[in-house]
Amino acid sequence: MNKQNWPLEDVRHWLEPGPVVLISSRWQGKNNIMTLGWHTILEFSPSLVGLMISAGNVSYSLIRQSGECVINLPDASMADIVSGIGNCRGDSTDKFAHFDLTAEKSEQIAAPGIAECHASFECRLYDDALVERYNFFIFEVVAARVKPEPEWPQTLHYTGGGIFRGDGEVIDRHRLFTKVS
């Protein structure tokens, strides 16, 4: 099912619960994908996300050069792919081809998304003040696209040691929320 536009100021709906994500990038004709669990929302509007991208990754170089990446949200059926991508190197493997993933054209940036993922958030570098010291990139989400179904896919949450937790039941406490968010 094709993705549809999602409000930029509500990217938190998908990323604040803390799922592992796949980061796709492109520079000088080369695409790559990495698995990433160290991210946080930083602001609703502009829509800011912080990513810790270790300098040892091939993706680091592509993202540093291009100033772009796509944050893709895999569902639990992709656990093998997510693990595999995190355990091979982009300098010796074309990860789109090896894992049979489809590069999906982005709207606002050159880096492609991953068609098989539930959501794709196109990111442009916003602030690199902490890149040298911590490999911490602040990106602005400039386009957000999400599959309309299912309403919520099973997501993967990484605990280290090759073990993920899926997500579970809905726990609705909206009656206790008097503030906006």
Added chain:
Amino acid sequence: MNKQNWPLEDVRHWLEPGPVVLISSRWQGKNNIMTLGWHTILEFSPSLVGLMISAGNVSYSLIRQSGECVINLPDASMADIVSGIGNCRGDSTDKFAHFDLTAEKSEQIAAPGIAECHASFECRLYDDALVERYNFFIFEVVAARVKPEPEWPQTLHYTGGGIFRGDGEVIDRHRLFTKVS
């Protein structure tokens, strides 16, 4: 059950999956607690965590002045408390008293932890370079304490709009992990 020491370099085990946390703080005899979902691990060793603490919170002031806080991990049975804490103000409410929570003495810092939470990570300010611009604090975890049981509590993951997701089944892919972490 009393908490026991946990390896500082493995705080990610608890925080990387993205649970909502309760941040306790103390300054000049005043304690406070806030609910927070915008955090990320930044480094194994030193054990670094980034927290986005909105300047509108009373906790911001206590944490800015003291340079300390405790990241506490609530379980799903605390969903009402987590929601309530996120929807009242610390300048008019003593949150420990109001929510019947027990201030637990910390080992390394003055700010107390929350005894009822599954884990408490004592934090000292490490870098405030992005506090002015983004309210983004980088803390070093200087003590980590976790209840030995259960091995994994149900955690809460916030999606906005007063709706949390619990966490679900264990998805074990360690056979696919050839890298260390």
